[in-house]
C-alpha cells in the first residue's frame with residue numbers, strides 16, 4: 075500500500091476561542107514495507123497526524139491518497155481503510171474489555187463481518203504472532219502483566235490483517251525490558267510478515283536501532299524526514315525543539331570536535347565501537363581491552 079499525504083492541515087475547534095492549529099501543511103509518502111519512526115515533543119502533532127492515517131479524523135484541508143485514491147472522495151470505503159491501516163492507541167490495554175483474551179482479540183475480525191469460527195482463526199494467528207500461546211486464550215485480560223496486556227491489544231489490531239500498523243507511543247510507561255520486548259516484536263512483525271510500521275515516539279533512543287526512516291514533527295510541521303543517520307547529525311537543533319539524539323550521536327559529535335576521524339552519523343553502539351577503535355588505531359592510541 076502507498077499512502078500519500080498532500081498538504082494536510084488540521085485545526086481543532088475552528089472559529090472558537092479554543093481554535094488550535096495542530097497540523098500545518100504536512101506532505102509525506104509512506105511506501106510499502108517501510109519501518110518509520112515518528113518523533114516529536116509532546117504537542118507537536120503526532121497523535122493528530124496518525125489519527126488521519128485511517129480516516130479517524132478528517133483533515134481541515136489537504137488530501138490523503140491510498141494507492142492513488144483520495145480517501146475524502148464520496149464513496150471511498152472508509153470502513154475497509156480502518157482495517158488496512160491498524161491504529162494502536164496510547165495505553166491500548168485500557169481498551170481490553172472482554173472476559174477472556176481470545177474473545178477480545180476476536181473483536182476486530184468479527185466487526186469485519188467474519189464468522190465466529192473465522193474470527194477465531196485470525197485471532198489465534200495474531201496471538202501467536204505476538205507470542206501469546208493458547209494458554210492465554212481463556213485468561214482474563216486483567217490478569218495479564220503489563221507487557222502481555224499490550225501484546226494482547228496489538229494482537230487485536232493484527233487480527234484484522236492490516237497492511238500498515240501505526241502505534242502511538244507503544245512503549246509508554248514500560249520498563250526497559252518491556253520496552254525492548256515490544257520493539258523487538260515490531261521488528262519481527264515487520265521482517266516476517268512484511269507489515270509497514272509507523273512507530274510514534276518522543277524517544278530517539280527508542281527508534282534509533284529499529285527504523286530505517288525518521289520523521290521529526292515540530293509545531294505541526296515536518297522538520298526532518300530521512301534516514302536516522304541524516305537526522306541525528308542535527309544534534310543541536312534537535313535539542314532546541316526538546317528532543318535528544320541517541321547518546322551515541324553525542325559521543326561521536328564530541329570526538330569529531332576533538333579532531334578524531336570518526337563518522338559522526340553512526341547511530342548504533344556497535345558501529346560507534348568500530349569507528350572509535352579504527353580512529354584510535356590510526357592515532358596510535360591504545361585502548362585497553364581492545365586487542366583482538
Ligand code: ADP
Pocket residue numbers: 086087094095096114115116117118119120121122123
Ligand atoms: P502529540 O501527539 O505530539 O503530543 P497532539 O497531536 O496530541 O500532539 O497535539 C497537537 C496540538 O493539538 C497540541 O497543541 C494539543 O494541545 C492540541 N490538541 C490535541 N488534541 C486536542 C483537542 N482535542 N482539542 C484541542 N486541542 C487539541
